[in-house]
Every structure is written in structure tokens, then in C-alpha cells.
Amino acid sequence: MIIEKKLCGFALMIAFIAGMSAPMAAQAATKEDAVKTGFIYNFTKFITWPNGTVPQTNFNLCVIGNDRLDGGLEALYGKLVGDKPLVLKRNPGNEDLKACHMVFVGEDSKHSIQELLKPFTNLPVATVSDSPDFIKKGGMIGLIREGKRVGFEINITPVNAAGLHISAQLLKLAKSVKGIK
Amino acid sequence: MNKLWTNLTHFAIELKQICLEQVWLFALLMPLVVLATIGVVHLHNKSKNTRNESEALVQAVTSTEITSAEVYMIVEKPIGELLAMDVYDSVRRGDELIAEQTTQDIMHNDASNKMLVTQPRRSEASMVTYLQPLKNKKSQKVAVQS
Numbered sequence: 175m176i177i178e179k180k181l182c183g184f185a186l187m188i189a190f191i192a193g194m195s196a197p198m199a200a201q202a203a204t205k206e207d208a209v210k211t212g213f214i215y216n217f218t219k220f221i222t223w224p225n226g227t228v229p230q231t232n233f234n235l236c237v238i239g240n241d242r243l244d245g246g247l248e249a250l251y252g253k254l255v256g257d258k259p260l261v262l263k264r265n266p267g268n269e270d271l272k273a274c275h276m277v278f279v280g281e282d283s284k285h286s287i288q289e290l291l292k293p294f295t296n297l298p299v300a301t302v303s304d305s306p307d308f309i310k311k312g313g314m315i316g317l318i319r320e321g322k323r324v325g326f327e328i329n330i331t332p333v334n335a336a337g338l339h340i341s342a343q344l345l346k347l348a349k350s351v352k353g354i355k
Numbered sequence: 356m357n358k359l360w361t362n363l364t365h366f367a368i369e370l371k372q373i374c375l376e377q378v379w380l381f382a383l384l385m386p387l388v389v390l391a392t393i394g395v396v397h398l399h400n401k402s403k404n405t406r407n408e409s410e411a412l413v414q415a416v417t418s419t420e421i422t423s424a425e426v427y428m429i430v431e432k433p434i435g436e437l438l439a440m441d442v443y444d445s446v447r448r449g450d451e452l453i454a455e456q457t458t459q460d461i462m463h464n465d466a467s468n469k470m471l472v473t474q475p476r477r478s479e480a481s482m483v484t485y486l487q488p489l490k491n492k493k494s495q496k497v498a499v500q501s
Contacts, residue, residue: 208425321443
């Protein structure tokens with residue numbers, strides 16, 4: 175009797191909480207978020223990482239700061255990058271930073287972009303963000319707005335310093351490429 | 356088999372009765388949960404509002420929300436298609452909006468400053484126009500007397 179009572183109360187609470195949380199979870203990403211996520215996924219196809227520098231079981235997409243894409247990145251979870259499944263790591267600890275293949279730099283009211291990028295200096299980690307003037311602040315790929323569309327710009331200097339290679343095809347598609355001599 | 360069926364029915368009836376008894380708990384907790392949810396949503400919106408001004412303005416002209424199925428569909432697209440996709444409702448850029456707002460602010464401030472500066476001048480001018488004839492009259496009187 176007591177077990178049944180508890181079971182019933184628990185079931186009611188679960189049903190109610192699930193019902194209430196559904197609309198909150200349904201705060202879906204916008205088209206902008208989805209397109210930016212699509213770009214991030216596509217970038218992985220055009221970037222070559224140096225061999226043996228990063229553990230090779232997964233492709234680790236790290237997110238530092240607050241994720242501005244409002245959950246859009248979740249859509250990438252498990253997608254294959256080459257032959258490795260993509261794994262999302264949100265705000266990884268200092269030890270895990272080296273395991274990142276790519277990092278999406280979100281907003282952070284406490285730290286500047288330069289501060290957020292500092293741990294990745296010269297590491298083979300591709301840095302992407304939609305933060306304004308991201309490439310001017312030392313980032314590699316900045317997602318920008320072009321009229322009604324989303325585009326991107328690339329800063330080659332940190333890409334070379336990190337030992338990464340970005341295909342010429344991607345460079346052609348970029349709105350601007352900084353650091354080419 | 357019959358016994359099992361009877362037991363199950365008995366259990367279901369008992370469970371139903373207990374659930375009905377538990378409704379009061381549900382009713383008691385519901386306002387709390389509703390309040391908590393509203394609080395969480397409010398905080399979430401507030402934290403979003405603290406984003407910088409440019410982002411807020413960009414958001415104002417940004418695209419509408421889409422379903423998760425659409426997100427998955429978009430993510431699958433090749434980069435060429437993504438580049439060609441119209442994402443925002445308006446062609447106005449966030450920074451253009453900022454520039455416009457900044458210009459409006461500057462104009463507003465200028466206007467306010469001008470008003471502040473011209474107000475005393477206007478008062479001085481009105482004082483002069485009021486006092487000048489009086490002065491003239493006085494000097495005329497003095498001239499007549501002498």
C-alpha cells in the first residue's frame with residue numbers, strides 16, 4: 175500500500191514535471207543557429223589536423239563560454255567526422271582542452287575572447303565563433319552576417335601556428351581571409 | 356490465469372484510488388512548480404538580455420525558431436547551400452541598427468544640449484527686449500528734464 179502510494183505520487187510528479195519542461199525544452203534553435211551549426215560541421219570537412227597530436231577515438235567539439243547557438247550544436251552529436259563520431263564537450267577542464275579538435279567560443283561576460291583563446295595557443299585546435307571581430311582577436315574562423323545570410327572569415331596566422339591546414343576550397347568560399355602573404 | 360487477472364484488476368483499482376487520494380499533494384505542489392518554472396524562464400530571458408547591445412539588436416532582426424527536425428535538415432546541407440541560405444528576415448545589419456540608434460542618440464543629445472544652451476540666451480534676449488524700451492524712456496525723461 176505504501177509502495178503503491180509512493181509510486182503513484184512519483185508518477186504524478188514525473189508526468190507533471192515532464193509536461194512543464196516540454197515547452198522549455200522546445201525553445202528550439204533558430205534558423206540562424208542551425209545554419210551556423212551547419213557551417214561548424216562543414217568546417218570539419220575542410221580542416222586537416224596534424225597526425226597523432228590528438229587522441230583519435232572521437233572528434234571532440236568543445237564549447238567554451240555560453241553556447242550562443244541555443245542547443246543547435248546538439249544536432250551534431252554523434253555525426254561522423256571522417257570515421258570518428260563527434261562528441262560535444264561543454265566547458266572542458268584544463269586537462270581536457272588538449273583533447274579538443276575544434277572549439278566553439280561562446281560569449282563570456284567575465285573573459286575576453288583573447289583570454290578564452292589563450293589556452294589553445296599553438297595547440298592543434300580549430301577555433302570558431304560568431305563573436306564580433308573574432309578573427310581580429312586571434313580566432314581562426316569567424317561566423318559573420320552578410321545581409322540576409324551567414325558567411326565566414328578566416329585568419330590564417332593562428333591556423334598555421336597551430337599546425338592545422340585549411341583547404342583552398344574553404345578559403346575561396348570565405349568572405350575574407352586574413353594573414354595571407 | 357483468472358487469479359492473475361483478478362489480482363491485476365484489484366491492483367489497478369487500488370492504484371486508481373490511491374492516485375485520487377494523492378491529487379491533493381499534486382494540487383498543493385502545482386503552484387510551486389509553476390512559480391519555479393516562471394522564475395527559471397524569467398532568469399533565462401534576463402540572462403539573454405544581458406548579452407551585448409549589438410547582439411540584442413541583431414536578435415531583433417534575426418530569424419524565427421525552427422523545429423529540431425529542420426535543424427537536423429539544415430545541418431546536413433553542404434557549405435555552398437548554407438552560404439546561399441537566407442537566414443535573417445531583414446537585410447538590415449545589427450551594426451547598422453546600432454549606428455542608426457547611436458546617431459539618433461547623438462541628435463537627441465545635441466537637441467537637448469542646444470535647448471539647455473539656448474534657454475538662458477532666450478531669457479536674456481527677452482529681458483533685453485523688455486528693458487531696452489524702459490531704458491530709452493528713462494534716458495529720454497532725463498534729457499527732457501535737463
